[in-house]
Structure formats: C-alpha cells, structure tokens
Amino acid sequence: MTFGLEAVVKREVQALGFEVERVVNGKVEFTATPQDIPTVNLWLRSADRVRLKLGEFSAVTFNELFEETKTLPWEDWITEDGKFTVTGKSLKSTLGSVRACQSIVKKAVVERLKTACHTDWFTESGPEFTIQVSILKDIATLTIDTSGSGLHKRGYRALTGEAPLKETLAAGLVQLSYWNKGRLLIDPMCGSGTILIEAAMIARNMAPGLHRSFASEKWPAIGKRVWRRARRAARDAIRTDLNLQIYGYDIDEQSIIASKTNAENAGVGDDIIFQQKDIRNLWIDQQYGIIISNFPYGLKMSDFQELNQLYISINKTFKKKKGWSLYVLTADKMFPKYFKRAWPDRSRKLYNGAIEVEYYQYYGERPR
Numbered sequence: 001m002t003f004g005l006e007a008v009v010k011r012e013v014q015a016l017g018f019e020v021e022r023v024v025n026g027k028v029e030f031t032a033t034p035q036d037i038p039t040v041n042l043w044l045r046s047a048d049r050v051r052l053k054l055g056e057f058s059a060v061t062f063n064e065l066f067e068e069t070k071t072l073p074w075e076d077w078i079t080e081d082g083k084f085t086v087t088g089k090s091l092k093s094t095l096g097s098v099r100a101c102q103s104i105v106k107k108a109v110v111e112r113l114k115t116a117c118h119t120d121w122f123t124e125s126g127p128e129f130t131i132q133v134s135i136l137k138d139i140a141t142l143t144i145d146t147s148g149s150g151l152h153k154r155g156y157r158a159l160t161g162e163a164p165l166k167e168t169l170a171a172g173l174v175q176l177s178y179w180n181k182g183r184l185l186i187d188p189m190c191g192s193g194t195i196l197i198e199a200a201m202i203a204r205n206m207a208p209g210l211h212r213s214f215a216s217e218k219w220p221a222i223g224k225r226v227w228r229r230a231r232r233a234a235r236d237a238i239r240t241d242l243n244l245q246i247y248g249y250d251i252d253e254q255s256i257i258a259s260k261t262n263a264e265n266a267g268v269g270d271d272i273i274f275q276q277k278d279i280r281n282l283w284i285d286q287q288y289g290i291i292i293s294n295f296p297y298g299l300k301m302s303d304f305q306e307l308n309q310l311y312i313s314i315n316k317t318f319k320k321k322k323g324w325s326l327y328v329l330t331a332d333k334m335f336p337k338y339f340k341r342a343w344p345d346r347s348r349k350l351y352n353g354a355i356e357v358e359y360y361q362y363y364g365e366r367p368r
C-alpha cells in the first residue's frame with residue numbers, strides 16, 4: 001500500500017472483522033478464509049491490492065528457492081488450465097537476479113502442478129494467476145494476487161483533471177481526517193473530485209469495489225456463488241437515508257465536468273455539489289466545517305507566484321474561521337510557514353505516486 005497509509009489499512013482490516021497479525025514493509029497481514037477474499041477486495045479502500053500468501057521461507061540459493069516453492073500447495077488455487085505469470089522483486093538479498101528468481105519459481109510451480117494434476121501439458125487458457133516472489137533480506141515470500149488491476153481502479157473515474165490523486169490515497173486522506181457524514185465538507189480545488197467521491201462513498205457505506213471486477217472472480221477455489229453473495233451483501237449495505245453536505249470547486253471547467261461525471265458513475269452524483277469557482281472567490285459563512293484538499297504544486301517561478309496568491313486567499317478566508325478544520329496535501333514543505341492561522345496539529349509524510357508529499361492537519365474547534 002502507499003507508504004504512510006499502513007495504520008489506515010490496518011483499521012480497515014479490523015473493521016471488516018479480521019485480526020491483524022503483522023504490519024510490515026507496507027503490508028498488513030491477517031488470516032482469512034478463501035470465502036473472505038471477495039469481501040476484502042470489495043471493501044478495502046486504501047490498500048493497493050490483496051495478495052494471498054502461500055509461503056515464506058529463507059532462500060540463499062536457487063536450489064532452496066526451487067525446492068521450497070515446490071512444497072507449497074499451488075494446486076489448491078491454480079487450475080490445470082490456469083494462465084500464470086510470475087513477477088518478482090529482491091532487496092538486500094543474496095538472490096539478487098529477479099529474472100532468475102521468477103523463472104525458478106515458475107519452474108517449481110509447474111513441477112508441483114505436473115505431479116498434482118498428473119499431466120505434462122498445460123493449456124494456460126483459463127483463469128489468470130499472478131504469482132509474486134518477493135525476497136527481502138534472504139526471506140522469500142510467495143503470494144498470488146487476488147485483485148487483478150490495483151484496487152485504486154474503482155471503475156468510476158472516466159475523466160480526470162490535472163494531477164489526479166489515486167482513489168486509494170484519497171480515501172486514506174478522508175479516513176485520516178475527523179470528517180464524518182454529519183459534517184460539512186469542501187474541497188475547493190477538487191480536480192476530478194476524487195476526495196469528495198471517496199468521502200461520499202464512505203458515508204453511504206458503499207463498497208469501493210462494487211463497480212469493477214477482480215482476478216479471483218474466475219477462480220474455482222472461491223467460486224462464483226461466494227462472489228455473488230459478497231456483491232449482494234455490499235449492495236444491501238448501502239445507506240440511502242442520508243443528506244450529505246459535500247461541495248467541490250475548481251477553477252477549471254473541464255475538471256468540474258469530470259467531477260460530475262465521475263460522481264455519477266460512482267453512484268454519488270446527488271451527494272456532491274460541484275461548481276466552477278476560483279478559490280480566491282471562496283466565501284464561507286458557516287461557522288464549522290472541514291476542508292480536505294490536494295493543493296497544486298509546481299516548480300516554475302510562475303507557479304510559485306500563483307501559489308502565493310492561493311495561500312494569501314486561504315489565509316484571508318480561514319484566519320477567523322476557528323471552527324474549520326483544514327487537511328491539506330501538498331508537496332510544498334513551506335506550506336506551514338505560509339498558512340498563518342496556526343501551526344499544523346499533525347503532519348504526515350505520504351507518497352503521491354513517486355512524489356513525497358505532506359498531509360498537514362489543522363484541527364478546528366468542535367461544533368457546539
């Protein structure tokens with residue numbers, strides 16, 4: 001998952017009723033049954049993907065890697081007609097050639113399947129299985145990807161504006177804030193609307209994966225019936241009895257068009273009001289509310305001047321609005337110096353793709 005979101009994903013896993021065993025190296029590990037795989041894929045909001053761990057062992061020679069891989073029960077998951085590929089990574093390990101590790105693992109799995117399926121011939125015309133061999137400090141972990149495309153691909157974002165956030169990160173920002181469905185929420189520079197759409201889906205208890213498919217949907221080891229049941233349960237869980245107060249603005253007309261389309265696609269089109277507006281004309285008369293926003297950030301001198309204008313305007317708007325909490329994701333490390341109301345109550349390092357960003361959190365007074 002995105003570096004910095006481990007605690008959020010851990011909470012999500014616990015909320016689904018699982019006991020978290022370990023949080024390491026961007027992974028949250030827990031035990032679940034094959035029947036739980038659909039639920040976990042449908043519901044996790046901030047995780048990148050769900051991998052099924054087949055085994056973990058020490059491997060400093062190719063022979064060890066081969067033999068240990070062969071002892072794992074691949075036939076419990078991979079079908080005789082299964083199409084499988086092996087991806088890999090290696091860090092601080094004796095077995096440094098990822099290519100070689102991938103091909104050893106592939107050979108070992110084929111060997112295992114030959115014996116288990118009593119055949120030498122695999123058509124590879126059936127469901128897809130992506131195995132990953134990940135070696136860290138000589139410990140190899142073998143997993144199969146149950147998600148397919150990354151979980152950020154919810155299926156609702158047909159159009160994007162400039163520098164869109166990954167949906168998983170946007171959901172993380174909302175979950176790291178103190179926003180809840182009873183409170184007013186604004187993203188004054190909403191781009192394609194991702195933060196607000198994720199917020200509305202959280203409020204409505206909408207499973208983020210409801211509008212997409214997953215690799216493990218075709219796996220006989222789970223079965224279509226289990227998937228159908230999990231999808232039905234997710235549909236039944238949607239709350240329809242809410243009136244949300246969520247607003248999104250952007251200076252760019254195309255972004256507003258994109259936001260509206262995306263929100264419609266996500267099924268939250270009626271929950272968010274989008275309007276084309278320059279943040280410099282933002283007028284707020286409510287005493288309490290929450291801003292969650294991903295500020296633009298550029299490296300050219302002209303961008304700095306433009307940013308300065310933005311900072312002056314938000315200072316003016318929020319200086320006296322003590323009841324407003326602000327959550328700002330930006331790559332500009334100088335932001336706390338420019339925003340005058342207070343020093344951030346919290347700040348958290350995150351990654352927006354490869355860019356290191358900071359999530360500055362300013363808590364407002366609680367509504368009376």
Ligand SMILES: C[S@@+](CC[C@H](N)C(=O)[O-])C[C@H]1O[C@@H](n2cnc3c(N)ncnc32)[C@H](O)[C@@H]1O
Pocket residue numbers: 161162163164165166188189190191192193194195249250251252255277278279280294295296297310
């Ligand atoms: C980093 S993008 C936001 C991306 C968004 N979080 C998403 O997921 O699509 C910043 C946005 O700020 C908008 N913007 C820039 N200057 C603005 C201004 N003066 N008023 C309102 N929006 C502005 C840009 O049009 C852009 O869409």
